[in-house]
Structures are given as structure tokens and as C-alpha cells.
Amino acid sequence: MKDLHIYNTLKRKKQKFEPINTPHVGMYVCGPTVYGDGHLGHARAAITFDVVFRYLKFLGYKVRYVSNITDVGHLENDADSGEDKIQKKAQLEQLEPMEVVQFYTNRYHENMRNLNVLRPSIEPHASGHIPEQIELVEKIMKNGYAYQSNGSVYFDVLKYNNEHNYGVLSGRKVEDLYETTRELDGQKEKRNSFDFALWKKADKKHLMHWKSQWSEGYPGWHLECSAMGQKYLGEKFDIHGGGLDLQFPHHESEIAQSVAAYGQEPVKYWMHNNLITINGQKMSKSLNNFITLFDLFSGNSDLLEKNYSPMTVRFFILQAHYRSPLDFSNEALKASEKGYLRLMKAAETLQKLTPAKKSTIKVAEIISKATDAINDDFNTPIFISVLFDAVKIINSVNDGKETLNAADLKKLQEFFSSYTHDVLGLLPLEKSAETDSDLTNDLIKTILEVRLNAKNNKDFTTSDLIRDKLLELGVLVKDKKDGFDWEIKKS
């Protein structure tokens, strides 16, 4: 594929990506609710759309990427029905709600930095956009799609559905929703069970609330994305992303709110990433089977056999297509770790290759195969498989079995660094402090020259002793035809 194609959930097919106002692209992605640490599932969403963001920029688009921080807290439906998540956590930890919010926001950012996820252009907080949300509720009411009941405001789904389609995104039919909605707080105030809150009156114990003409309360949970998306990206923008589990009712309701307020659907391309499963079940906070990113990086969990570096995790996620479910297992992570190391070592080798007179490899073919893959709805697993084809070539050239001319070598080097680093966001292997030190490098080199000398004199006792001693120190010696190479092993 020459042009970028994106699978649009709204149309249920891949479509050529054509921005509404080229070269500008507006993209909105539902961000985390900051009442706890992020887990592998959050990483998948963040990395999926990070690659989208990176690739669009790489293609030359001017992208405004907005991703919200949900800090208002919304209804939680377990035994403590009606409690606000952030409020609950605040009481538990005896903190100010905003202190909880700040704490977990900081930790989320730390995780994202480790995963090499670029910060969005704008990262708006729901709590900082209460007036905008109130204004949106007013608009929807004025247009007749909402009603007030006991201090709360609800969206009139039935009325909306008569004129539009509540279900365009998720394929649901309102008739089918009658029997399937369970008893929720405030159910009796609604005309229909599937009506959703735009504004909710806060009870006395509720810590987070704001003044409005209807009541002292807080905004409904679909509202912030509609309000902030519209504020920063306009009434209609290009891409809206999020996890598959947000498709209904969250995104469906967002569409309804925007149509009710502005008379048009807010988004051209809807993208949904699939979920991470563990033992075949989705990883989620409510099922309590999640592994936080901090645990993953430190290895501190009964589910983990060891720790995995952020880049291993990133690579693991990119090895599956974003619309497929991805099952977590230690075996899979370990396989990704090895693969990532091999890929990055080849990237290092590539920089050291010397050009030959002519090429025995068709570099352009490889590059076009790879770009086709990423243009085909961000097919990173295929893309990576092509990278591994290139790894074979790089190693063969390094072994003198294949050759690349100067132009091809340069092409391949540029391709590797731009796509691997800029688009996929994979960082090169971390250099420990030692490797960066010239003195250490020179010392190792000197020692290995001594060893080479011993080897040439067939003094293998000495040469093996040096090799073993260096290995004990964490330096892995790799003999080559005409000398040696080494790497500092990570523990």
C-alpha cells in the first residue's frame, strides 16, 4: 500500500487516510483515570497511538494530539455502588483528592517516559474543564436531547434515536438495550434505563463537586471527551482512539452528545486497540488480574518470573497487531526480549558495516515491503518481520557473505534509524556507564590484544583464562576472523 490506510471502527473497514484539513491532523485518545497505577493494558493503548502519532508526524502531517487525564472520578459499580473512585481512594489514603490525582499522574508520566511514549500536544484534565462541560450540557438541553431530573441531567437516548442512530459505532440497537441494563444509582430518575448522565447531583459525602444551575454536582463520564475534543480539535476532527472496551457505551455516547450539540458526528476515523489478556481473560482493574508497569519493570509480582525492560514490553506489544488480542505470558515476554536484543545488536552492527563495490541485496525491495506493512493499518508485526529479514542481511554482510554498496548501505542505515527509532519508538540498547567510558573501552581492548597475542602463540591456557575472567566481570568476548569484538552483558 502506497498510502496510509486505517481501519475505521465506524465503517468496519479499512479506509484511505485523508485528513479533513491537510496537512493538519487532529487526534484524540482517551487517557487514563488517575486513581491507580497504569498496567500493561494502558501501555498497549498508549503505545498503539504513540505509533500512530509518530507515523503521522513522520509522514509530514502537523498533528495535534490530545489525550485527556480523567481526574474527576466517575461512578464505580461494585458493592460500594455510587462511590466516586478518586474520592474513595482519597478517603482510604487520607489525602486530598487532587493529591491522589497528582501522585498517579506523575507515576503515569514516569511509565510513559520509560516506554518512550511521546507526550501528547495537549493533555487536558477533566477537572480543569468543568465550565466547558456545563456549556455542552446546556447546548444539548437547549436542542432538546436532555432532561433534568432531581438535580441531575440525563441524555434522552430514545428521542435521539428517533432522529439519529444511537448505535452507529457499536452496532447496537436501542430495542435490545431495554432488558440488558442493570440497576444503577439514579435509575429511577431516568426516563429509560439506558439514558446516561450528563450532569450528576453529588450526595453529601461526595468530595469532588462543582456548582451548576442544576445542582452541586459533577459531569457525566462521557462528557469530558466530547467537551475537550471539541475545544481543542473542533467540532469535527480526524482520529479518535481508545481501548476496545470504550467503544460502548463511552464512544457511542460521545457521538450522540456531539451530534445532539453540534449537529454533526465528531470524528472521521475511529480507532480501537484490542485488549491484553492474561490466561485468556482480559487484564483489568475490576478483575484484579493486572500487572502494573512498575511491577513489570522491576519483576515484583507473583505473575512474573523476572523483570522486563520497558523496551522489551514495547517490542512485545508491537509484535502483535493492535486490533488483535494479545496474551500475556512470561514465555512470550522472554521471546520478545531476545528478539529485541537481536534486532538492536543488528542495528549497531549496521552502523559499523563497510560498503563494497556492488550490492548483492535488493535494499529498495525490503524498504518498500516494510512501508507497505505500516501503511496497511499500522501492521507493526509484519513490519518487524521485515526488519528481521534485514537483520539476516546485516549479519551476512558483517560475515562477508553478502555485500552492500555505499548507496544501499546508507539507505538501509537511514531506514533502520528512522523507522526503528522514530516511528516504532524503539530505543537502542542501553549503554551502561562503563561502556561509555573511553578508559574502560581502551582497557578491554588492550587486554583483548594481549589475549590475541597469546592466541597467536597458541597459548590457549592464557587466552582462555583472560576470556573466562572477563566473562566473570560481565564482558562477553566474541572472536572474529580478523580480531575480536565484545559486549558488556546486562545482569
Add this chain to the structure above:
RNA sequence: GGUGACUUGGCCGAGCGGUUAGGCACUGGUCUGCAAAACCAGCUACGGCGGUUCGAAUCCGCCAGUCACCUCCA
């Protein structure tokens, strides 16, 4: 109950009617004084039963199993 998705070799994971995806593991070989690294080769699968087709992992039907959404969730 309604809606949608999935079932691929030891493991992970692509595939969208006809070419070996790829990674990891394993086995054999090349290289090496021996190793390591690297390279080469092998292991060649598509839940079951039918159907369409010259040809199906890929389309259709039935059966079995798994999952997701319908409640906050990435």
C-alpha cells in the same frame, strides 16, 4: 438473552482465494584451538464436519470451544 470477535506448528504471533510471514525454543551443520557470537538448514500448522471453487488457513453453512461489550475499565 442481545451484539461482536476469536480458535494457526513446542510457545508467541502474521495471514483477508494460489508464494517459506517473523520471533523464541529445539535439532543438525558452517565458522572456531575450544567456545561464544553470527550464518545456513531442518521441524511446515491452520478446532471438527460438510459445501462453493481448478484451487481454501483464507468464502458459505452447521457443530464444539474461548473471549469481549451490554456496569467503571486501555
